[in-house]
Amino acid sequence: MFVDMDESVKGNVVFGDSSKVPIKGRGTIQIRLKNGSQQLISDVYYVPDMTSNILSLGQLMEKNYEVHMVNRQMELLNEKRQLLARVPMSRNRMFTLNIQTEMAKCL
Numbered sequence: 001m002f003v004d005m006d007e008s009v010k011g012n013v014v015f016g017d018s019s020k021v022p023i024k025g026r027g028t029i030q031i032r033l034k035n036g037s038q039q040l041i042s043d044v045y046y047v048p049d050m051t052s053n054i055l056s057l058g059q060l061m062e063k064n065y066e067v068h069m070v071n072r073q074m075e076l077l078n079e080k081r082q083l084l085a086r087v088p089m090s091r092n093r094m095f096t097l098n099i100q101t102e103m104a105k106c107l
Contacts, residue, residue, distance in 0.1 A: 002027040005046060013047055021049045033084060055097065
């Protein structure tokens with residue numbers, strides 16, 4: 001899943017109810033897009049105690065990604081304005097993004 005990771009990065013993810021889960025590293029992941037191409041996302045926290053992955057819209061925007069939310073859909077575009085994902089809003093008003101990660105391969 002991670003292409004590289006710095007395990008010296010520590011901290012906590014803090015939720016709205018003040019609960020916390022520990023961060024055990026930060027690295028880069030490689031994802032596969034629907035068109036078959038690959039994209040790297042850097043500064044991803046490794047939080048093994050979480051049951052789901054979450055994306056910070058603010059952090060994506062800081063990296064020049066674009067997030068559009070219109071007509072009950074979310075679109076995520078990379079810094080080259082290439083569509084990474086288009087996701088419908090669920091009944092509980094969440095956007096579930098199914099990302100396929102690529103395993104790093106040694107040659």
